[in-house]
Amino acid sequence: MHELSIMQSALNQALREAGLAGASRVHEIRLRIGVLSGVVPDALRFAFEALAPGTAAHGAVLTIEEVPARFWCAACHRDFVAANFYAECPDCGATSGELRAGRELELSSLEVDHV
Amino acid sequence: MCEACGCGLPAGIPATVSGPGHHDHGEHDHPDHVHDHGHHGHEHSHDHPHHHHPSEPGAAERQTLDLRHAILEKNDRLAERNRGFFQARGILVINVLSSPGSGKTTLIGQTIRRLGPRLRTAVIVGDLATDNDARRLRESGAPVVQINTGTVCHLEADMVARAVKQLDTARLDLLVIENVGNLVCPASYDLGEDLRVVVLSVTEGEDKPLKYPPIFHQAHAVIVSKLDLDRACDFNREAATANLRHIAPRARLFELSAKTGAGLDDWCGYLVQQHEAVKHRDPLDA
Numbered sequence: 588m589h590e591l592s593i594m595q596s597a598l599n600q601a602l603r604e605a606g607l608a609g610a611s612r613v614h615e616i617r618l619r620i621g622v623l624s625g626v627v628p629d630a631l632r633f634a635f636e637a638l639a640p641g642t643a644a645h646g647a648v649l650t651i652e653e654v655p656a657r658f659w660c661a662a663c664h665r666d667f668v669a670a671n672f673y674a675e676c677p678d679c680g681a682t683s684g685e686l687r688a689g690r691e692l693e694l695s696s697l698e699v700d701h702v
Numbered sequence: 703m704c705e706a707c708g709c710g711l712p713a714g715i716p717a718t719v720s721g722p723g724h725h726d727h728g729e730h731d732h733p734d735h736v737h738d739h740g741h742h743g744h745e746h747s748h749d750h751p752h753h754h755h756p757s758e759p760g761a762a763e764r765q766t767l768d769l770r771h772a773i774l775e776k777n778d779r780l781a782e783r784n785r786g787f788f789q790a791r792g793i794l795v796i797n798v799l800s801s802p803g804s805g806k807t808t809l810i811g812q813t814i815r816r817l818g819p820r821l822r823t824a825v826i827v828g829d830l831a832t833d834n835d836a837r838r839l840r841e842s843g844a845p846v847v848q849i850n851t852g853t854v855c856h857l858e859a860d861m862v863a864r865a866v867k868q869l870d871t872a873r874l875d876l877l878v879i880e881n882v883g884n885l886v887c888p889a890s891y892d893l894g895e896d897l898r899v900v901v902l903s904v905t906e907g908e909d910k911p912l913k914y915p916p917i918f919h920q921a922h923a924v925i926v927s928k929l930d931l932d933r934a935c936d937f938n939r940e941a942a943t944a945n946l947r948h949i950a951p952r953a954r955l956f957e958l959s960a961k962t963g964a965g966l967d968d969w970c971g972y973l974v975q976q977h978e979a980v981k982h983r984d985p986l987d988a
Contacts, residue, residue, distance in 0.1 A: 597773045
């Protein structure tokens with residue numbers, strides 16, 4: 588259950604950035620989480636409910652964009668979304684070791700009070 | 703377009719995945735061009751870390767802060783510091799990952815014995831509690847540092863940095879980090895290792911790689927362990943290999959039994975060869 592510490596890091600960063608912008612309330616926190624990041628979005632939501640009370644993000648919406656695993660096929664010169672995490676090009680069947688997206692653990696943006 | 707940021711650069715420009723780290727987005731720069739972040743329906747230039755602007759019409763009392771921060775930025779930074787420390791000393795570092803009870807400790811102990819004087823080895827071992835593994839590993843003659851993580855389900859880069867201070871790194875060729883037994887959480891944390899090694903014992907079944915894709919996907923090497931038990935467990939080696947190839951097509955595969963010693967020579971040869979590569983690497987190339 589490392590989601591608790593990951594959510595705590597994201598929340599700390601969000602509160603710090605909101606504070607630097609002079610905002611007193613955080614209305615929405617947006618995360619981008621890759622499907623190969625090893626982090627479960629539902630566990631992040633659960634952690635957020637536990638961590639947000641008592642902070643400027645209490646009551647804020649947590650929006651999580653799940654980023655699919657995308658690989659690059661060198662033979663076809665295109666990228667593809669991996670079905671079942673299989674790193675095999677759906678067109679030519681070649682396996683790819685080059686992951687282009689899917690490991691993101693990112694605090695992408697915040698909605699805060701306008702100052 | 704670039705999948706990482708949605709910018710307009712053609713997909714043919716190589717973006718790399720740098721080892722166990724995150725998508726390395728430093729491969730191409732965004733000098734002055736403009737990003738279009740679809741969810742805002744507006745454009746902004748990219749030459750400052752973030753900026754503020756009013757949100758949707760009618761909600762002028764709110765503003766959006768565009769951040770794009772890596773949540774584990776601090777761990778990633780500390781891991782890179784570890785990596786530089788190890789590279790400067792020519793130490794090969796492997797991060798050994800598996801579920802509890804797959805035989806990591808036995809495998810590491812037998813690896814140290816088999817390597818003998820070829821590689822001077824030390825171990826950092828993580829467990830929630832007890833120093834049982836450290837005591838078992840010390841029987842191999844190698845220096846061992848036990849980390850007790852308490853309730854934490856994985857090792858982090860700063861725990862490794864602190865543990866390393868207890869080792870004589872001037873006389874070390876190989877550092878083995880035995881992570882907490884867990885096939886999920888350790889996948890997210892770079893420790894500064896050169897190689898991620900995932901151990902899968904035959905008692906766990908052939909489909910483990912399909913059930914836990916993130917950790918297997920990142921593996922540089924996968925070890926199928928407890929091979930002496932494969933018949934007792936009806937373990938299908940062909941199916942296991944096929945599953946691994948789907949998830950980790952570039953990982954080196956080793957099948958061995960730490961108990962009988964079968965397959966250990968191949969594995970130890972691989973470590974010696976990897977250490978040679980690390981020792982002769984140009985530090986500025988890293």
